[in-house]
Amino acid sequence: MRAAVRFDDQAQFHPRKYLLSLLGAMPGDGSYVFENTRALNIEDGDPCVVFTNRGRIKAKNVIIATHFPFYDKGFFYARLMPKRDYVLAAGIKGQVPDGMYYCRTGSTIRSIRNQPAGEESLLLICGGSHKSGDVDDTIRYYRETEEYARRHFDVRSIDWRWSTQDYDAVDGLPYIGRSHNSERIYIACGFGGWGMTNGTLSAMIVTDDILGRKNPWAALFKPDRINLGGLEKMAVAGTRVIADYTAEHLTRIKPGDPLELATGEGRLMRVDGKKAAVCKNGQGKIHKLSIHCPHMSCIVNWNNAEKTWDCPCHGSQFEAGGKIIHGPALADLRSVE
Numbered sequence: 001m002r003a004a005v006r007f008d009d010q011a012q013f014h015p016r017k018y019l020l021s022l023l024g025a026m027p028g029d030g031s032y033v034f035e036n037t038r039a040l041n042i043e044d045g046d047p048c049v050v051f052t053n054r055g056r057i058k059a060k061n062v063i064i065a066t067h068f069p070f071y072d073k074g075f076f077y078a079r080l081m082p083k084r085d086y087v088l089a090a091g092i093k094g095q096v097p098d099g100m101y102y103c104r105t106g107s108t109i110r111s112i113r114n115q116p117a118g119e120e121s122l123l124l125i126c127g128g129s130h131k132s133g134d135v136d137d138t139i140r141y142y143r144e145t146e147e148y149a150r151r152h153f154d155v156r157s158i159d160w161r162w163s164t165q166d167y168d169a170v171d172g173l174p175y176i177g178r179s180h181n182s183e184r185i186y187i188a189c190g191f192g193g194w195g196m197t198n199g200t201l202s203a204m205i206v207t208d209d210i211l212g213r214k215n216p217w218a219a220l221f222k223p224d225r226i227n228l229g230g231l232e233k234m235a236v237a238g239t240r241v242i243a244d245y246t247a248e249h250l251t252r253i254k255p256g257d258p259l260e261l262a263t264g265e266g267r268l269m270r271v272d273g274k275k276a277a278v279c280k281n282g283q284g285k286i287h288k289l290s291i292h293c294p295h296m297s298c299i300v301n302w303n304n305a306e307k308t309w310d311c312p313c314h315g316s317q318f319e320a321g322g323k324i325i326h327g328p329a330l331a332d333l334r335s336v337e
């Protein structure tokens with residue numbers, strides 16, 4: 001190790017328990033939680049109207065905190081980049097270290113922390129970050145994370161594994177504050193994986209604005225800021241979106257036979273002259289879907305670790321059968337049966 005920085009007075013807490021406590025603190029007098037409800041659009045006004053798949057909701061102010069804002073008046077499609085990280089929860093022999101660690105070797109970053117689990121503690125090891133939907137073999141990231149864990153700890157078992165998706169802002173700072181040209185709609189996104197900290201910061205900035213209080217950090221995080229540091233990355237992200245529409249990707253779709261697929265395999269292929277995203281799910285059923293993401297028509301990619309179709313442009317994710325899991329797309333992948 002060449003160097004390390006230590007931050008004192010860090011807090012580590014359980015996100016779900018934290019959320020449940022917040023929900024418990026809601027007074028219920030005009031405050032509601034609507035679960036399993038997908039917001040589809042917003043009409044700005046006084047009041048604003050949120051259109052959902054289960055009805056309309058009116059509110060004086062609306063805060064969009066949906067990872068990628070589905071209501072995009074600020075060109076977020078060119079200012080946010082999706083990334084996927086991999087996490088293992090491992091049982092180890094001996095004492096699980098206290099504290100949270102962030103380790104960087106070259107371009108590889110890993111974070112390590114403990115997680116109480118009944119009588120024991122598990123070690124959470126996170127890493128293997130890559131742009132969502134942009135690699136062909138995602139299983140390799142779990143493998144590499146496990147190799148890292150076994151190199152540094154006496155691993156007894158790998159109990160759980162999952163991958164996460166976050167969005168980086170092109171200039172590295174979250175976008176928090178009023179949406180472009182709106183008095184009542186707010187945005188909070190681009191947390192870059194630091195959701196508990198930046199979510200809390202967002203709540204402070206947005207609450208202050210709604211209540212007419214001055215907030216010392218508001219200007220720094222304004223969603224409509226443009227700074228030179230972000231312009232280059234914005235151009236790269238925009239070029240990538242165009243590339244995903246065009247020849248480079250279309251030419252790699254070769255004729256194929258869905259019956260050749262192994263269980264759990266997915267591929268872009270030309271079937272009977274039509275381009276299709278084809279996979280064989282765990283039960284052996286073959287799905288043939290449109291290759292185009294319903295958000296802005298980029299071409300989806302098979303994620304062999306999660307068995308999903310992932311969009312490289314803005315991170316929409318779909319089940320093997322095409323059902324939407326994660327926006328900004330608002331619809332399923334179309335079937336081309």
Ligand code: FES
Nearest residue numbers: 293295296311314
């Ligand atoms: S998520 Fe935007 S095109 Fe797919």
